Amino acid sequence: MKLKHFAGAMMLALIPFVAFANGAAEPVTDEPAGDATRGADAYDESCAVCHASPSVILRGVPGDDPETRAEWLDLFLTDHYAPDDERRQDIIAWLMAQRS
Numbered sequence: 001m002k003l004k005h006f007a008g009a010m011m012l013a014l015i016p017f018v019a020f021a022n023g024a025a026e027p028v029t030d031e032p033a034g035d036a037t038r039g040a041d042a043y044d045e046s047c048a049v050c051h052a053s054p055s056v057i058l059r060g061v062p063g064d065d066p067e068t069r070a071e072w073l074d075l076f077l078t079d080h081y082a083p084d085d086e087r088r089q090d091i092i093a094w095l096m097a098q099r100s
């Protein structure tokens with residue numbers, strides 16, 4: 001293979017990888033910030049029936065810093081009663097404000 005062709009092949013091979021890396025590495029902070037006030041209502045409607053106290057479930061959320069915990073919540077809640085993106089961000093914003 002000529003060097004020119006090899007370089008071209010390398011470029012083509014990298015395109016899907018770069019596209020995938022961009023999508024996969026999208027940080028949580030790029031998402032629209034949740035509204036904690038709306039989140040309080042959403043929690044009452046969707047979660048309080050099973051989780052009377054947010055402090056109990058927050059103890060079960062892994063992570064040492066708020067970003068990691070919010071990211072874990074984002075993944076977990078997608079399959080746990082908060083599939084709607086905006087509503088989920090609102091609930092997370094409210095939950096994260098309950099910690100102090």
Ligand code: HEC
Pocket residue numbers: 043046047048049050051056057058059060061073076077080081082091
């Ligand atoms: C029908 C009952 C029910 C509803 C509604 C519900 N949960 Fe849960 N949730 C559970 C149960 C049971 C567990 C523990 C088992 C598990 O991990 O799935 C749990 C676990 C969790 C956990 C993991 C931490 C832990 O204590 O295990 C979080 C965080 C959580 N729920 C948040 C929420 C939020 C936020 C909502 C509303 C969007 C919600 N849940 C709605 C029943 C419910």
